[in-house]
Amino acid sequence: MKISIIVPTHNRMSSMLTLAEALNNLDYPDYEVIVVCDSCKDDTKKELEAKYGQQENWQILEVEKAGPAKARNTGARLAVGEILAFTDDDCIPDNNWLQVIRLNLEGNPNIVGLEGLTYTYKKEVTPLTHQIENLDGNPAVPTCNVAFRKSTFEHLNGFDETFPYAHNEDADFAWRMREVGEIVFVEEMKVCHPPRQESFSKMKSRMKILESEFLLYYKNTNLYHKYRNTSPWITIYWEVFFYHQIMNLKSTFKYFFKPKLFLGGLKLIFYWWIDLILLFPKYFASNFKYQKQFQS
Template identity: 35%
Template sequence: MNQPFFSIIIPTYNRPERLASCLQAIALLDYPRDRFEVIVVDDGSKTPLDSIVAPLQNKINIKLLRQENAGPAAARNKGAEVATGEFLAFTDDDCQPTPDWLTQFATGFNNNRGAMIGGKTINALDKNPFSAASQKLIDYLYEYYNPAKGKDAFFASNNIAMPAANFKALNGFDVSFPLAAAEDRDFCDRWNLSYPMLYVSQAQVNHYHKLSLTTFWKQHFGYGRGAFCFHQLRSKRVAKDIEVEPLSFYFNLLSYPFSQASRQPKLLISGLFFISQVANVAGFFWERFNFNSTRTV
């Protein structure tokens, strides 16, 4: 089998230790070294990252790009601009792919060469209830947004791969989002209009995203802000009013942790799900209020 050439793109910002661990995991991939390149895009970090990247240069084909801080969407697009691979694979600096990550993507593309493939993200901080709840919420969304249930698929940007030509045909990620939230949802929504999406659970990354109650709230408040921007763009794209999920979505969401294995108390995870949705709604209406205020000025 002719193994496809991948360009792995990693946006990073002020997390040199996490980036180092991510790159060390990539250096251990069981994929031919001449069949992938790594493009690290420094999104304006305070500390230069040359010392993090340099030790890997004799092990893998790696490039370091820099830009003024503009967010991960812009960083991913910048990496894609210089990528030479037939396929792009995206992950984040706080993720560590398993050794067969690219191999699993390659197998998926054998089945559907034009698809976006989403892999499985595993919370690597299972003793942290906030990190556990955040990943369980993504797991629920993966099950909910499922073509088998009549829904368009959704994949988070920390574990996806796709043909570079299709990515460029869609002009990449939309950089108009005010923060790192929902730009991947928007990209998947646009992708669904033109190309297939395929879930390959064997393509896995371990996610080391440490959260506290404060950062958990801020993250989901930000998701709410991003959700408003997403719905604004989507309503224009499909010429429909903003739609929200039915009540059954939220009922099933709160009951979901009780059907899942977890090292954390299931009632605690459900409670954190509730807090996440309160934060999400607060962020949504905060963004909506500011949007309407700017329009009336």
């Protein structure tokens, strides 16, 4: 089975080059790598072309202001593999990643997708890092470690590019895919997502992405009830505002004797609480907009 690996990237040259080296040395006989550079202002494309541009199984593209959904769809349209494998530019797959994907899809036509185990380096996690850990499956099926049959991907028209932020386009696609076939969690399909240091300014504005909850809800109301919650308001103001922030507060106290991390974590939680209050009018407008769009 030929497999096409698709990676969207945006101004993360260092981690992208680390990933590229891992992808280039995967233990699998027939695969291609498609990297979609989305508005990269650094030298990501230049460095990738210098190292891998002459290899027949590598394609390095450039798009402008696409966002991850459109970037992934762009790569998928050019893919020639029967299977589309997705990962992110700050991840590192295990060497047998593609072998495991093949073993779990070959001869199993009812399985249309695979969700792999994503792990991180827990000792490097701080309140100011971003990382993904998925040890036993997630209804949203994070796209840092997934594989789909291309035929099914095309049947569903890929990722929905209308989501306003890079959030929930993966959940939307996974939920739609589960309506036509089975997505299986495979523990042996491993990808590492090392903790990534984020700027404080970027992290404090993260709550704006929750606007995507309303599009996800009105587009897939029954599936939202099935996989997430009774409403986006419950998700935002119960789960995120209350439960998640209490959990964040609890974990931040582990850094009590590291004042910079401890105070940074507290400050971040405070900003998120304030932002969730200030964003209420925008959420309300989005709720009205998508309700009108999908219920008219």
